[in-house]
Amino acid sequence: MKTDNVIQAKDLCKIYQMGEVEVRALCGVSLNIKRGEVLAIMGPSGSGKSTLMNLLGCLDRPTRGEYILDGEMVSHLNDDQLAEIRNRKVGFVFQNFNLLPRMTALGNVELPLRYSGENGSRREKAKKSLQAVGLADRMDHKPMELSGGEQQRVAIARALVNHPAIIMADEPTGNLDSKSGKEIMDLLINLNKVSGTTLIIVTHDPNVAGRARRVIHLYDGLIAKDNGK
Amino acid sequence: MNIGQAILEAMETLNGNKLRSGLTILGIVIGVAAVIAMLAVGSGAQNTITGSISGIGTNLLFVFKGNMQQTIRNLKPLTMGDVNALSDPLQAPHIEKVAPVIQKTMTVTFEGQSSSIQISGVTPDEQSVRNRIVTEGDFISIDNLNGRASVAVIGPQAADKLFGTHTGIVGESIRITGQPFRIIGILASKGGGSFGSQDNIILVPLTTAKARLIPRNLDEVDIIYIQATSSDNVTMAQSEIRQILSTRHQIQPGAEDFTIFTQQDFLSLASTITGVLTVFLGGIAAISLLVGGIGIMNIMLVSVTERTREIGLRKAIGAHKRDIMIQFLVESSLLSLFGGLIGIVFGWLIAFVVGKIASASGTPFTPTVGLNAILLATIFSTAVGLFFGLYPANRAASLQPVEALRYE
Numbered sequence: 001m002k003t004d005n006v007i008q009a010k011d012l013c014k015i016y017q018m019g020e021v022e023v024r025a026l027c028g029v030s031l032n033i034k035r036g037e038v039l040a041i042m043g044p045s046g047s048g049k050s051t052l053m054n055l056l057g058c059l060d061r062p063t064r065g066e067y068i069l070d071g072e073m074v075s076h077l078n079d080d081q082l083a084e085i086r087n088r089k090v091g092f093v094f095q096n097f098n099l100l101p102r103m104t105a106l107g108n109v110e111l112p113l114r115y116s117g118e119n120g121s122r123r124e125k126a127k128k129s130l131q132a133v134g135l136a137d138r139m140d141h142k143p144m145e146l147s148g149g150e151q152q153r154v155a156i157a158r159a160l161v162n163h164p165a166i167i168m169a170d171e172p173t174g175n176l177d178s179k180s181g182k183e184i185m186d187l188l189i190n191l192n193k194v195s196g197t198t199l200i201i202v203t204h205d206p207n208v209a210g211r212a213r214r215v216i217h218l219y220d221g222l223i224a225k226d227n228g229k
Numbered sequence: 230m231n232i233g234q235a236i237l238e239a240m241e242t243l244n245g246n247k248l249r250s251g252l253t254i255l256g257i258v259i260g261v262a263a264v265i266a267m268l269a270v271g272s273g274a275q276n277t278i279t280g281s282i283s284g285i286g287t288n289l290l291f292v293f294k295g296n297m298q299q300t301i302r303n304l305k306p307l308t309m310g311d312v313n314a315l316s317d318p319l320q321a322p323h324i325e326k327v328a329p330v331i332q333k334t335m336t337v338t339f340e341g342q343s344s345s346i347q348i349s350g351v352t353p354d355e356q357s358v359r360n361r362i363v364t365e366g367d368f369i370s371i372d373n374l375n376g377r378a379s380v381a382v383i384g385p386q387a388a389d390k391l392f393g394t395h396t397g398i399v400g401e402s403i404r405i406t407g408q409p410f411r412i413i414g415i416l417a418s419k420g421g422g423s424f425g426s427q428d429n430i431i432l433v434p435l436t437t438a439k440a441r442l443i444p445r446n447l448d449e450v451d452i453i454y455i456q457a458t459s460s461d462n463v464t465m466a467q468s469e470i471r472q473i474l475s476t477r478h479q480i481q482p483g484a485e486d487f488t489i490f491t492q493q494d495f496l497s498l499a500s501t502i503t504g505v506l507t508v509f510l511g512g513i514a515a516i517s518l519l520v521g522g523i524g525i526m527n528i529m530l531v532s533v534t535e536r537t538r539e540i541g542l543r544k545a546i547g548a549h550k551r552d553i554m555i556q557f558l559v560e561s562s563l564l565s566l567f568g569g570l571i572g573i574v575f576g577w578l579i580a581f582v583v584g585k586i587a588s589a590s591g592t593p594f595t596p597t598v599g600l601n602a603i604l605l606a607t608i609f610s611t612a613v614g615l616f617f618g619l620y621p622a623n624r625a626a627s628l629q630p631v632e633a634l635r636y637e
Contacts, residue, residue: 059545059630080549087547098542098634102245114234115547158546 007033012065025051036196040209043218057168070165091159095171097151099143106139129157149180166198239560256521257568263514265576271507273596287460291490292453309448321469323462328358329450339391350438358456366399366414382414386428522613529621541633553626561618569610
């Protein structure tokens with residue numbers, strides 16, 4: 001059954017065992033996301049936002065439920081298989097950029113390619129990716145020598161470099177001033193338009209969520225509101 | 230991710246934290262340097278000792294009075310009669326020459342200079358048996374022996390002590406415990422042996438020594454040096470000596486009142502002693518290498534904790550467990566490899582300095598840093614890094630990406 005859904009999640013549950021107590025971070029979330037969609041996930045702290053993002057980004061396995069990402073069933077893979085899926089299909093953009101300080105911008109963008117066993121064209125691909133985010137002239141700078149907005153651009157270039165199926169952005173503007181935050185959002189939305197990469201943004205900020213066509217509200221581990229349905 | 234990249238990346242990381250890397254390396258440097266220096270000094274000592282024993286002559290045997298293994302009653306001394314019997318080519322066909330010696334350390338004076346020097350009463354055969362080379366003048370002749378002449382052949386070190394020189398002193402007169410002796414020859418230097426200096430001696434005719442310097446009962450002698458016909462015949466010569474002396478001393482086999490040493494015995498004894506010493510010193514030095522390894526483990530653990538977020542990120546963008554493992558193992562191995570290489574240089578320097586000091590203090594001695602010691606140190610130190618890096622690397626590789634990314 002070939003569908004146009006890049007993400008098909010059915011009845012996802014994540015239960016943490018905290019000593020004697022079971023904590024249900026997420027219970028029974030079903031969600032389909034179309035290819036090329038821009039989706040914002042909102043919700044108060046403890047609503048299960050991060051847990052959902054970890055599951056959708058293949059950083060973690062669900063306790064129960066099925067998850068199909070880009071046509072592949074990933075909910076039961078082992079650690080190394082998940083690592084491969086993340087490498088090929090998911091690009092991450094974090095609130096605090098998570099760049100390696102010892103490497104240049106180019107080196108940071110190249111990093112995912114190193115783990116995918118890419119050899120010859122690594123440098124070229126990384127350069128192209130940096131050009132796409134408008135940082136062609138700063139690629140030999142280290143993260144410390146770049147502004148916050150520029151660092152986040154490097155992180156986006158890193159997320160894009162393997163042409164992933166989805167980009168997971170976790171509070172991408174949370175550490176930026178409003179001007180560079182807006183620029184980053186413009187860039188992300190623009191990249192979605194140009195390349196058609198599915199974009200999932202986890203955020204508190206209604207302004208950021210407002211840029212997405214579809215917004216999901218989580219509450220107590222369940223989808224409380226979904227304007228795309 | 231291939232190993233070449235991993236090495237490059239590890240170099241960058243280590244380079245980015247120079248002080249810490251340097252201090253971590255220091256433990257390994259000290260360990261490897263100590264091992265290398267100890268092994269070098271040990272094998273140098275072995276070479277010097279076996280060399281000086283070999284210098285005595287490979288076909289030489291020594292016969293002493295007494296038995297070191299068991300207590301013998303009615304100990305009979307070695308006599309001139311024994312010497313004559315051993316010299317008989319019919320009874321002992323594998324013995325070339327026999328040189329009996331009596332010796333004692335005495336005070337020798339020359340124009341107010343006095344010094345304590347070993348006096349040996351010898352026969353003319355001493356020259357060929359013990360390979361004594363005369364640089365000036367003559368050795369003791371059979372006429373000197375028969376005539377109980379008051380003549381002496383002086384060793385270079387003894388000459389230096391008395392005259393301040395060891396050339397042009399033939400014909401001078403010295404006094405040994407007050408009695409005048411004329412110098413007729415000067416010996417070539419044999420170098421400092423492990424049995425004390427062989428150059429601080431004065432040789433006089435055996436007859437003269439017995440009559441005037443070193444009174445001995447009957448025809449008693451202290452040591453008999455025996456030269457076998459060739460180095461292959463040393464064992465044959467040894468059994469002939471045992472046969473002759475047992476018969477003459479009328480003793481049961483096994484309860485001998487004399488001891489025969491061959492140069493081989495000394496060689497193997499010396500090799501065993503220095504070998505044990507080298508292993509012992511090397512073992513002590515290896516402990517410091519172990520301590521260095523623990524230092525590496527400690528720092529790697531700190532480094533893993535510090536870089537938890539980095540590990541989380543690497544995993545998030547697709548690093549396998551193996552990739553993280555390799556990254557940290559390469560770092561710890563590189564640390565210890567560099568430590569090992571620097572340690573080899575330091576160890577060699579220490580060995581060199583020890584050699585210089587030994588030479589300056591009169592014991593010619595060349596510490597040898599063998600290729601096997603270098604290989605051993607390199608491999609061993611890298612192995613230490615690998616071993617002690619294993620636990621921290623495994624800890625890093627087992628981190629869950631979600632928790633690692635959340636780590637503050």
